[in-house]
Amino acid sequence: EPEVTQTPSHQVTQMGQEVILRCVPISNHLYFYWYRQILGQKVEFLVSFYNNEISEKSEIFDDQFSVERPDGSNFTLKIRSTKLEDSAMYFCASRGQGAINYGYTFGSGTRLTVV
Amino acid sequence: DAKTTQPPSMDCAEGRAANLPCNHSTISGNEYVYWYRQIHSQGPQYIIHGLKNNETNEMASLIITEDRKSSTLILPHATLRDTAVYYCIVRGNYGGSQGNLIFGKGTKLSVKP
Numbered sequence: 001e002p003e004v005t006q007t008p009s010h011q012v013t014q015m016g017q018e019v020i021l022r023c024v025p026i027s028n029h030l031y032f033y034w035y036r037q038i039l040g041q042k043v044e045f046l047v048s049f050y051n052n053e054i055s056e057k058s059e060i061f062d063d064q065f066s067v068e069r070p071d072g073s074n075f076t077l078k079i080r081s082t083k084l085e086d087s088a089m090y091f092c093a094s095r096g097q098g099a100i101n102y103g104y105t106f107g108s109g110t111r112l113t114v115v
Numbered sequence: 116d117a118k119t120t121q122p123p124s125m126d127c128a129e130g131r132a133a134n135l136p137c138n139h140s141t142i143s144g145n146e147y148v149y150w151y152r153q154i155h156s157q158g159p160q161y162i163i164h165g166l167k168n169n170e171t172n173e174m175a176s177l178i179i180t181e182d183r184k185s186s187t188l189i190l191p192h193a194t195l196r197d198t199a200v201y202y203c204i205v206r207g208n209y210g211g212s213q214g215n216l217i218f219g220k221g222t223k224l225s226v227k228p
Contacts, residue, residue, distance in 0.1 A: 004158075037156075042218050043202075044218070045216065091158045104216060106159045106160070
């Protein structure tokens with residue numbers, strides 16, 4: 001069964017450093033998403049991406065965040081200057097188009113720890 | 116904010132049916148009901164979705180009331196591996212739009228031996 005792949009599985013970074021979280025969505029999917037989950041809290045929507053541009057973003061997705069699909073297969077989330085409160089699980093998801101493709105497929109996540 | 120209401124937790128005996136309720140009284144005509152689950156800290160997993168008819172797949176059944184204001188997810192023979200947080204989400208399936216999934220707190224289902 002096709003999977004969404006995320007790397008790394010765990011990233012530790014110092015406060016103020018830039019991090020890039022990587023995702024390989026399912027190959028024929030067209031819609032891409034990033035979510036995050038702070039330990040013990042809800043899964044929160046960050047951003048959606050379609051046709052090489054952001055289609056929607058939440059209040060969490062401020063100027064410190066950016067997304068990119070650099071080569072047609074990878075989908076990345078960059079945090080420019082990490083803060084302690086950015087520590088969370090980050091989930092990438094993708095979705096196809098059409099009546100049978102309304103379910104999102106999520107990756108297994110990247111645990112980001114900011115120290 | 117999430118447009119659904121779910122009980123925070125439920126228990127179920129292994130091998131028995133697990134019936135997870137969800138209220139979505141403000142659902143609109145073009146919105147679907149989706150169910151996802153999250154096992155421990157893994158990524159959410161799609162289970163099933165429906166508009167107004169009952170749906171069944173290899174994982175579960177979805178029963179939607181006639182007025183569409185509530186639904187029930189049924190796991191017919193729960194196993195220990197079904198212990199997870201189950202999310203009921205209302206979302207529109209617009210032609211080209213995203214209709215993002217917005218997660219609430221869900222129901223923590225504990226399947227006990």
